Amino acid sequence: MIRTQALTFTQDCNDCPIRHRAVCARCETDELARLEEIKYYRRFEAGQSVVWSGDRMDFLGSVVNGVATLTQTMEDGRTQMVGLLLPSDFVGRPGRVEAAYDVTATTDLVMCCFRRAPFERMMHETPHIAQRLLEMTLDELDAAREWMLVLGRKTAREKIASLLAIIARRNALVGTADDHAVTLELPLTREAMADYLGLTLETVSRQISALKRDGVIVLTGKRHVAVPDLVRLMAEAGDDTDGGLPA
């Protein structure tokens, strides 16, 4: 078993890796102190479920470390991923106790959880939390709408390229910034990618092979991807080539 995730994690909000990006980003010192009192950490192993759709959820929280997925499943088993939760993303809906989606850890995962009742009280009393949550929710809505375009109108090849581009963008810090080249580690199995993209895992596999054959990506191990030319990748995704790159 690989242990890339740190075994220990921050108890003090000031040292937290997502301090300035998560729902607490705008909190002042005194507000953070209140949050400290109602928070606790939970870990999940890769593959483990965080909650099932319909379950009672008596916490709300942020992903601190690792990756989780939000999925919806039809009665006959067809599954669609509706969100990819990366560090700083928020889980749960204030005012709604029943989980609307399945949440699953796809890597080892650390979450910072807030007890529901006091957190919801705080939301009403301190505007900073609600403001930040609104902003994050609007961002998620934009992301969901971008994904609707991917699901509704892109070809299988474009879908794969779009997913790689999204992961590359959120991993931007890791890649060498010098020349539009990036390497990334896929946090998802082929099946999870298929569920995200509205494809079958066979089609995912075939299109990854095709992108490799055409030199758009270089595979070194099943999950490790090198992108020699990010502009090329984004063109394959059908996106405007100009957006999102460092000048």
Add this chain to the structure above:
Amino acid sequence: MIRTQALTFTQDCNDCPIRHRAVCARCETDELARLEEIKYYRRFEAGQSVVWSGDRMDFLGSVVNGVATLTQTMEDGRTQMVGLLLPSDFVGRPGRVEAAYDVTATTDLVMCCFRRAPFERMMHETPHIAQRLLEMTLDELDAAREWMLVLGRKTAREKIASLLAIIARRNALVGTADDHAVTLELPLTREAMADYLGLTLETVSRQISALKRDGVIVLTGKRHVAVPDLVRLMAEAGDDTDGGLPA
């Protein structure tokens, strides 16, 4: 030219048809008074554009009457609808001046617009507006995610049934409530439906014909649809049959 929309509309918030559902739903009398000062109405004819993606948008607002769509378009012309805006829905994003999507009136449309700067100021000063907007945004996010399942995993037939079910649900007031039967008026052309569903207009037409042939719907005019059995329709949509019906 048909004139189903009222020619005059409320100037007084207290008589407004969306008073208790829109972004202003939770406002007190004094807050309404402030909104009255910064609001104005705009009308659009069916087919007219409200804003283009990338345009500067110096207002935010609510749909009062009529239907508008939110769409995204790729360079090669492929189009995906990412939102259907019905009365009470909110348009625009606080804090972002550039429109992210094309907004188009698909019927004659009345919007209640707020001047951006004073509205954003009010959002910071009065919690009721921000709270309500958060709630509405969370609802839209849920709707977008439900739509991701439709786009990614449903068949053409299920997609059509899903769209009809959504329209039927939001028109629930109109239908006879006695026996799970509903009639509805499609506010969209076949092409707009196709853009919503990630299909071609030919496939939309064929599937509507098929649902008609199978007795799931009855067409009286191209746009007027009678649904004899809403439970049947929802089963065709692949949804749980139990949700959403009056007991």
Add this chain to the structure above:
DNA sequence: CGCACACTTGACGAATCTCAAGAGCTGTGG
């Protein structure tokens, strides 16, 4: 060594798209 698991590859078939023709409706102008 063999099993489990994630992934790849191939052959075939089904669902959907593309291209094309035509039907039905509305408004316009002779």
Add this chain to the structure above:
DNA sequence: CCACAGCTCTTGAGATTCGTCAAGTGTGCG
């Protein structure tokens, strides 16, 4: 009043993409 143009919508035939079913590869682990 009729003919016609301009729409939206329908229907058909063939092409294409993607899904299904099935076999096979590679790696790690007991």
